[in-house]
Amino acid sequence: MIRKPHAPLPFLLHRLYGTFGLALLAGFYLFTGLIGHEPWRGDDIRYFGPIHSMLEGEGLLFPQIGGLPFLDYPPFYYWCAALLAFVTGGLLDAHDGARLASAAFTALTVYWVARAAERLYGRPTRTVAALLVLGSLGLVLHAHETQPRIALMAMVALVLASIARVPERPLQGSLQAGLGCALAILAAGFAGLLFTAPLFILAIMISPECRNPRASGGLLAGLTLGACLGGLWPLILHLTSPDLFALWRHEQWRQIVGSDFGSGDFARLAELLGWFLWPLWPLASWALWRERRRLFQLRWLLPLLSTVITLFLLALSADYSPPAMLPLLPALALLAAGGIPTLRRGAANAFDWFSAMNFGAFAILVWIAWTAQVFAWPPGLARHIAHVAPTFTAVDTLPKTLAGLSICLLWFALAWGLPRTPGRGAANWAMGVTMLLCLAVTLLMPWFDHSRSYRPMAQALEQALAPYADECVASNKLSFSIRSMLDYYVGLRPEPDDAAATQCRLLLTHTAGRKAETTDEIEGWTPIWHFRRGGGKQYEALHLYMRRNRD
Numbered sequence: 237m238i239r240k241p242h243a244p245l246p247f248l249l250h251r252l253y254g255t256f257g258l259a260l261l262a263g264f265y266l267f268t269g270l271i272g273h274e275p276w277r278g279d280d281i282r283y284f285g286p287i288h289s290m291l292e293g294e295g296l297l298f299p300q301i302g303g304l305p306f307l308d309y310p311p312f313y314y315w316c317a318a319l320l321a322f323v324t325g326g327l328l329d330a331h332d333g334a335r336l337a338s339a340a341f342t343a344l345t346v347y348w349v350a351r352a353a354e355r356l357y358g359r360p361t362r363t364v365a366a367l368l369v370l371g372s373l374g375l376v377l378h379a380h381e382t383q384p385r386i387a388l389m390a391m392v393a394l395v396l397a398s399i400a401r402v403p404e405r406p407l408q409g410s411l412q413a414g415l416g417c418a419l420a421i422l423a424a425g426f427a428g429l430l431f432t433a434p435l436f437i438l439a440i441m442i443s444p445e446c447r448n449p450r451a452s453g454g455l456l457a458g459l460t461l462g463a464c465l466g467g468l469w470p471l472i473l474h475l476t477s478p479d480l481f482a483l484w485r486h487e488q489w490r491q492i493v494g495s496d497f498g499s500g501d502f503a504r505l506a507e508l509l510g511w512f513l514w515p516l517w518p519l520a521s522w523a524l525w526r527e528r529r530r531l532f533q534l535r536w537l538l539p540l541l542s543t544v545i546t547l548f549l550l551a552l553s554a555d556y557s558p559p560a561m562l563p564l565l566p567a568l569a570l571l572a573a574g575g576i577p578t579l580r581r582g583a584a585n586a587f588d589w590f591s592a593m594n595f596g597a598f599a600i601l602v603w604i605a606w607t608a609q610v611f612a613w614p615p616g617l618a619r620h621i622a623h624v625a626p627t628f629t630a631v632d633t634l635p636k637t638l639a640g641l642s643i644c645l646l647w648f649a650l651a652w653g654l655p656r657t658p659g660r661g662a663a664n665w666a667m668g669v670t671m672l673l674c675l676a677v678t679l680l681m682p683w684f685d686h687s688r689s690y691r692p693m694a695q696a697l698e699q700a701l702a703p704y705a706d707e708c709v710a711s712n713k714l715s716f717s718i719r720s721m722l723d724y725y726v727g728l729r730p731e732p733d734d735a736a737a738t739q740c741r742l743l744l745t746h747t748a749g750r751k752a753e754t755t756d757e758i759e760g761w762t763p764i765w766h767f768r769r770g771g772g773k774q775y776e777a778l779h780l781y782m783r784r785n786r787d
Contacts, residue, residue, distance in 0.1 A: 523575025
């Protein structure tokens with residue numbers, strides 16, 4: 237039986253599909269897969285390095301990895317993650333506690349985007365905006381890893397929500413926006429200033445709602461506050477360590493102004509945005525087209541300006557990595573939320589059915605990947621899994637099967653019972669993303685952890701170094717990810733010298749990727765240990781050498 241659009245829901249269903257249900261959905265989304273596994277290769281282990289150093293009492297003012305300065309981001313995210321890791325130290329491993337910072341900043345993003353949507357488009361869009369943030373495809377992985385750009389995303393959302401408040405409460409909204417701007421600077425440096433500060437000026441210049449003296453004066457005061465507070469950390473760094481400040485300033489400029497933007501780069505950026513911001517950009521495009529004659533109203537102008545500024549900075553920096561897209565998400569979610577209530581019935585129903593059918597198909601693919609691990613079927617996929625992780629063995633298959641079936645049945649029941657409202661498609665999409673995340677973690681997490689964890693490699697290296705406890709170890713261009721792994725697991729900080737320059741008797745090298753050099757031959761050095769794993773793009777190896785005796 238089809239429920240009438242405005243029929244009142246029973247009390248339990250009202251709670252389940254209301255604020256309580258949204259909080260429950262967000263909780264499952266944020267904490268499933270967040271803890272209980274080792275730091276993985278890539279950003280997860282690299283950005284945990286400064287947090288581990290802070291927990292050891294080092295690099296509290298400027299981030300470090302293994303005793304070396306780490307220039308990617310200022311310390312705001314690392315401070316928060318280190319504090320959470322310290323507070324939860326009795327319950328969680330340090331890397332698990334640190335990842336709670338990503339969950340906290342993601343939750344803040346959801347909250348501030350929802351508040352901004354309510355202020356710009358009205359109360360009915362509040363829940364829709366939160367669901368659209370949770371449903372963004374690009375957010376899923378980064379919300380569950382150690383990722384400093386999550387903090388920048390949250391601060392952009394805070395600035396948008398605060399400026400949206402300026403027409404009603406000019407002083408409070410402006411000061412909150414200034415605080416968000418300051419924290420954006422502390423989270424991402426000069427880039428954080430460029431992502432947020434222009435919104436103050438452009439809102440005053442273009443938006444009719446912000447041209448009155450109270451609003452414009454408040455925004456200027458908020459911008460001044462943000463610039464002053466945000467400049468405190470660089471000022472302290474300059475006064476205490478001028479050389480380190482100069483190095484950081486040069487790196488900041490290099491990050492902001494990358495290589496020239498070409499036609500090939502445009503294609504790469506468009507492809508990345510196409511999947512990362514799905515399904516936000518089609519809904520946002522519809523909203524802008526429908527409201528094209530009212531784009532100078534703050535409700536459309538504010539998120540549109542944020543989108544344009546962010547796209548310009550991405551093109552300027554030539555950074556086309558998925559995490560670089562995170563600051564786009566709050567503005568696109570707002571535009572999409574503003575367009576949801578105006579969707580025509582056919583488009584809304586299509587979005588609803590596409591959500592259900594799409595995630596049903598993806599759930600089947602997850603089950604196929606699981607059968608390839610457990611039953612070696614289908615054979616081609618099973619051979620690929622064996623090639624990437626030849627030593628992996630699936631365990632506890634029956635409990636995982638029952639849990640996975642329960643997740644799928646619960647998702648089906650909740651999706652089927654959703655009230656028929658304009659936000660049904662967004663709710664179905666967010667529930668589908670959460671279901672797929674829970675299913676993948678339940679069935680595939682052991683395989684992910686086995687193939688992406690550095691602990692086995694670190695333990696083998698620690699045993700290999702045991703007879704040479706007093707020896708100096710040099711490194712041959714080790715990445716910060718490997719340095720973070722060595723510092724955390726082994727307590728090893730290799731000298732940053734290559735084979736020709738070092739005076740150490742031991743040399744450690746790392747190779748990775750399909751085209752990685754696998755030979756053990758380095759002139760003047762004898763290989764004494766190696767550790768290889770994976771295959772193809774997942775190939776990775778550590779080699780330990782000893783200097784040959786000189787005649």
